[in-house]
Amino acid sequence: MEQRRLGDRRVGAIGLGAMSFGGIFGPTDRATSLACLDAAADAGITHVDTADIYGNGLSEQVIGAWGRRDIHVATKCGIVTGPPRTVRNDEAYIRQSLEASLRRLNRDHVDLYYVHRRQPDIPVEDLAGTMGRLVQEGKIGGYGLSEVAPATLRRAHAEHPVTAVQNEFSLWTRLPQLGLIQACGELGVAFVAFSPLGRGMFGRDPLARDFRAGIDFRDTNPRFVEPNFSANIAAIRPFRDLCAARGWTVPGAALAWVLAQGDHIIPIPGTRTADHLRDWQGVTLDKDDIVLIERILPAGFAQGDRYGDHQMAFVERYC
Template sequence: MQTRRIRQDGRMVSEIGLGCWSFGGAYGPTTEAEAHDTLSAALDLGVDFLDTANVYGMGQSETIIGSFLKGRKDLFTIATKGGIRRDPATGKRSFDNKPDYLRTELEASLTRLGLDCVDLYYIHRRDPDVPIEDVMHTLLTFKAEGKIGGIGFSEIAPASLRRAAAVGPVDAVQSEYSLWTRQPELGMIQACRDLGVAFVPFSPVGRGMFTDRAPDPASFAKGDFRIPNPRFLEPNFSHNLARIEGFRALARDLGTSPAALAIAWCLARGPHLIPIPGTRKAAHLQDCAAGRAFVMTDEIMAAIEGILPIGWAHGDRYSADQKLGVEGYC
């Protein structure tokens, strides 16, 4: 597994990471044993970068990672997030980037993970009532105290990144980016490149769409994030399935899997991109990790673009509720 830089200080991680949202039940129930098998597979594959958050399963994802580590603090480079409040009873979200709340949540995350310092700490969503410059001062304080190693933001606009970077070093920005979600090409990938910031694409295989077997919305478990998602609702879903079949056929012709080809495409978009496919199953991670070994060419990139040109997807990437807190910039 090759490495890419995740922090401005030169910290390197595997070029493919593991998103751990599904450890918290985002796509249906899971078990600690299943998640631990996936973490073991990650180590075997050379995947040493994990991404989680305090609200993934209301702490469940962090707790599962912490129980796997059991004091073995150097197995992975770990990123977690704060800044979202979630009502346990209703699941409703609000956003809080104030210093006291971020400190309380960071301390709770460290306890669940069993760590004294987390390698990368993201603001999960921006609080519109707190200037990003003030948020940066809070995060720089945590860094000076040795509680976080690096600073990141999730789903922000390029203009916000530049404001934050004027205060201090921003190490990473995380946004959805894949063959059917390409908004970051309209400024964010370029801003990260210019500022020396790692860009971390989540959902690079389209929440299971760019795989050998398409997801079946009728089988989604209660609480599955995709149930209200416009791209998984009819008639959008059928249109999207039909378009992706051409991509699956290309992957077969190239002797690889759709997931591996989607990851290889993402890696080829720039040397500062570190995709984090999310899964709770070891076999799915192995499939995604195979993308690192695929030899991408300009001809294959052009063929993919011909099948799935920018803007081809039917339906918005988020429902109105899911979109809350995401900064728009185009």
């Protein structure tokens, strides 16, 4: 697999998002998750991304049980599930969260540590100072920010260099192209694209609307409720037809498009099972392919917001 820079390391250009190991999108078990991690490593994936809230620590526990030390691991803190759901970026909370994550991960150091959401009333310079001290103490290799605006990135980076920014980015979520991807490129910061397959919308097969109420947040997500869901399935159908005609897998083509948007971009698709990993690689797009794909799926084609209003509370908006 192609390698891309993430901090002072080079990792596989495609990483693995481990949210589903926490049972967020459907039932799983430790053996299945461990088999998925083994298959990912065999496929050349060397970066795994998790968070303390994925299954209330379950995803971290699975990665800790896996025990591979040659894999670059990132985790996150900052979202307090509540009720009420809120965020904390104070140093005491970050340190407490990091120690708990390290125990679950069975590590004394994590390669990359993100603030999952920014707390608006704490200056980002103070947050960067906290993370810089953790780097100096050897607790973390580098730090990242998630769902932030370009101005926030620049302020944090001026205080202590940021390793990575993680925001949602895919064929149907293109907002980061309005300044954030460019800012990362200028500063030498990796842009880690989460949900690059549209939370399953660009999976191997078209989604059915059978999400688990109260567990799978897609059940109430604006893009996955009617009439938006059917409209989005229909909008993506010509892209699926193109992939079939070209002999591409749908996930492979969607990821190839994300990768083509900048050599500092690392998408982290997620899956519960090893079976889906083979769909992610093997597609290379030329300039004409990209033009055609963007004609079929122009920026802004998706119907519905990517989050419900309650989930946008601590997402920075800049356009």
